[in-house]
Amino acid sequence: MTANGSHDRSAEPGDLTGRLDELRDALREAIQEEPAPDGVGVAAILAEARAEDPPSRTTGRRTRPAPVATGAPRPWEGLIGPDRHAACLRAARDGDRRALDVLVAELTPLVWHVARGNSVGKEAAEDVVQTVWLALLRHLDRLVEPRALVGWLITTTRREAQRSRRAGRAQLPLSQEVAEQLTSEEWLPEPQALMEDRDRMLWAAFVQLPQRCQELLRLTVLAGRVEYRSVADALNMPRGSIGPTRGRCLRTLRDRLEGEEGWR
Amino acid sequence: MNAMTWLDRALDRLVLELDPPPTALVDRVLFAVRRANRADRRN
Amino acid sequence: MTEPPAQPKDDAEPEARHAEFTQLYDEEHTRLLRIAAMMAPNLDGEGAAHDAFVRLWRRWDTVHTSKRAWLVRTMCNLIIDQARSLERPGELTDELTGWQRGTYRVLVQRQRDPEHWQELSDTLRAIGKLPEQLRTALVLRFWEISDDETAEVLGCDRATVRKYVSTARARVAEVVGNPERRFAARPGRRGRGNDHDR
Numbered sequence: 001m002t003a004n005g006s007h008d009r010s011a012e013p014g015d016l017t018g019r020l021d022e023l024r025d026a027l028r029e030a031i032q033e034e035p036a037p038d039g040v041g042v043a044a045i046l047a048e049a050r051a052e053d054p055p056s057r058t059t060g061r062r063t064r065p066a067p068v069a070t071g072a073p074r075p076w077e078g079l080i081g082p083d084r085h086a087a088c089l090r091a092a093r094d095g096d097r098r099a100l101d102v103l104v105a106e107l108t109p110l111v112w113h114v115a116r117g118n119s120v121g122k123e124a125a126e127d128v129v130q131t132v133w134l135a136l137l138r139h140l141d142r143l144v145e146p147r148a149l150v151g152w153l154i155t156t157t158r159r160e161a162q163r164s165r166r167a168g169r170a171q172l173p174l175s176q177e178v179a180e181q182l183t184s185e186e187w188l189p190e191p192q193a194l195m196e197d198r199d200r201m202l203w204a205a206f207v208q209l210p211q212r213c214q215e216l217l218r219l220t221v222l223a224g225r226v227e228y229r230s231v232a233d234a235l236n237m238p239r240g241s242i243g244p245t246r247g248r249c250l251r252t253l254r255d256r257l258e259g260e261e262g263w264r
Numbered sequence: 265m266n267a268m269t270w271l272d273r274a275l276d277r278l279v280l281e282l283d284p285p286p287t288a289l290v291d292r293v294l295f296a297v298r299r300a301n302r303a304d305r306r307n
Numbered sequence: 308m309t310e311p312p313a314q315p316k317d318d319a320e321p322e323a324r325h326a327e328f329t330q331l332y333d334e335e336h337t338r339l340l341r342i343a344a345m346m347a348p349n350l351d352g353e354g355a356a357h358d359a360f361v362r363l364w365r366r367w368d369t370v371h372t373s374k375r376a377w378l379v380r381t382m383c384n385l386i387i388d389q390a391r392s393l394e395r396p397g398e399l400t401d402e403l404t405g406w407q408r409g410t411y412r413v414l415v416q417r418q419r420d421p422e423h424w425q426e427l428s429d430t431l432r433a434i435g436k437l438p439e440q441l442r443t444a445l446v447l448r449f450w451e452i453s454d455d456e457t458a459e460v461l462g463c464d465r466a467t468v469r470k471y472v473s474t475a476r477a478r479v480a481e482v483v484g485n486p487e488r489r490f491a492a493r494p495g496r497r498g499r500g501n502d503h504d505r
Binding site for chain 2: 112254
Binding site: 015016019020022023024026027028030031032033034039041042044045046048049155159162163 | 328329332333336337340341344345351353354357360361362364365423426427430431449476479480483484
C-alpha cells in the first residue's frame with residue numbers, strides 16, 4: 001500500500017472522494033473475503049435457529065432451573081461425539097453443572113486450537129477461550145440444535161480471535177519492524193531448545209501458513225481422534241478421511257520446506 | 265516413510281505436544297463459568 | 308416399492324432453502340462485516356451480522372422483499388441496540404466491552420504510516436458522527452447496496468436516499484476536508500470540539 005505523498009490538504013469534494021476510496025481499500029484489506037467458505041459459519045447460525053421456529057422468541061432474562069444434585073444420573077455417559085456433547089448441552093440447560101464441566105474439559109482443546117490457529121498469542125488465547133465459554137453460558141438457550149455445538153464454538157472462537165488480534169495489534173507502536181518481529185517470535189513454542197532441527201523448521205513453516213490452513217491443520221489433527229468426532233462433523237469431513245483440504249495445506253507446507261536450507 | 269506421511273505425523277505430534285492448552289486453563293474457565301452462573305442466579 | 312404419496316416438494320424444499328441461505332451467506336457476509344465496521348467500528352459488528360443471519364433464517368419464508376435489504380436493516384438495528392446498551396453498563400457483555408476498548412482499531416492492520424492511519428480514522432470518526440439516516444445511506448452506497456434496497460432499509464424513497472447521501476458527503480467533507488479543523492481535532496478528547504462548530 002502506498003501511503004506517501006498523494007494526500008493533499010485541500011478541502012474540495014475531490015479530496016473527499018479520494019479519502020473515501022482509501023478508506024474502502026483499508027477496510028477491504030482489514031476485513032477480507034473468506035477465501036473458501038467452509039460452511040461452519042452457516043452451521044453456527046443453524047445451531048441457533050431452525051426455520052420452523054416460531055417467529056418471535058422471547059428474549060427476556062432466562063430463569064435458571066435449580067441445580068441438579070451431584071448424585072443424579074449422567075445422561076451423556078457412554079455417548080461419544082456430537083451425541084455426547086448434545087446430551088451435555090441439554091443437561092447443562094436443565095441446570096446440571098457437571099454437564100457444563102464435561103463440555104469445558106473436553107472441548108477446551110478445540111477452542112484453544114481454533115484461537116491459536118487464528119494467530120492469537122498464547123496469553124491472549126487463554127482470554128479468548130474464557131470469553132467463548134462465558135458466551136456459551138449466556139447463549140445456552142439459544143442453541144436450539146445441540147448437536148451443532150461444535151460448529152457454534154468454532155465460529156464464536158474465530159470471531160473472538162479476530163477481535164482479540166485487532167485489539168492486540170492496536171497496542172503496538174505502528175512500526176513495521178515491531179509487527180514483523182512479533183509475528184515470528186511469539187509463535188515459537190517454548191521448549192524450542194529441546195526440539196529437533198527438523199521439528200523446529202516444520203513448526204516455523206507451519207506458523208507462516210495462511211491462517212485458514214493453520215486452523216484447518218489443527219482442527220483436522222483433533223478431528224482424527226475419536227474424542228473429537230464432532231469436529232469432523234462440524235467441518236463436514238467424512239470420518240476417517242480427513243480430506244483433500246488437509247492434503248493441500250500439507251503440500252503447501254512441504255513446498256515451503258523444500259526451499260529451506262538444511263531441510264532433509 | 266515418504267515425506268508427506270512424515271510431515272503429516274510430525275505435524276500431528278507437534279500440534280498436540282507443543283501447543284496444547286495450558287493445564288490450568290480448564291480450571292480457570294470452570295472457575296469463571298461457576299462464578300458467572302452464581303451471579304446469574306442471584307439476579 | 309411403494310412410492311410415498313406425499314408431495315416430493317416437501318422434501319426438496321428444506322434442501323433448497325438451505326442452499327439459498329448458504330449462498331446468500333457466502334455472498335453477503337463479508338459485505339455486512341464491512342458495512343458494520345464503517346457504521347460503528349467500536350461495536351461488535353461480527354456479532355450483529357451473525358445475529359441478523361440467525362433472525363433471517365428463522366423468518367426465511369416470510370421475507371418476500373430483498374433478503375439482503377432485510378439483513379442490512381436488521382443488522383443496523385442490532386448495532387443501534389448495542390450502542391444503547393453501552394449507555395446501560397449493567398447490560399454490557401464481555402464481547403461488547405472488548406469491542407469498545409478496541410475503538411477504531413479495525414483499520415490498524417496495514418496502515419502503518421501513522422499519519423495516513425490518522426487520516427483514515429478521522430474519516431471513519433466523521434462518518435460515525437453523522438445522524439443515523441445519513442450515515443446509513445452513505446455507508447450502504449459505499450458498499451454498493453442499490454438505492455432501491457437502501458430505500459427499503461431506511462423506509463423512504465429513492466430520491467430521499469440520494470439526498471441523504473449527498474448531505475452526508477457534504478457533512479463529512481466539512482469535517483475532514485478542512486486542514487485546520489482536522490489538526491485541531493487530533494489531540495485526544497479535544498476532537499469533541501467538532502460537535503459544537505457543526
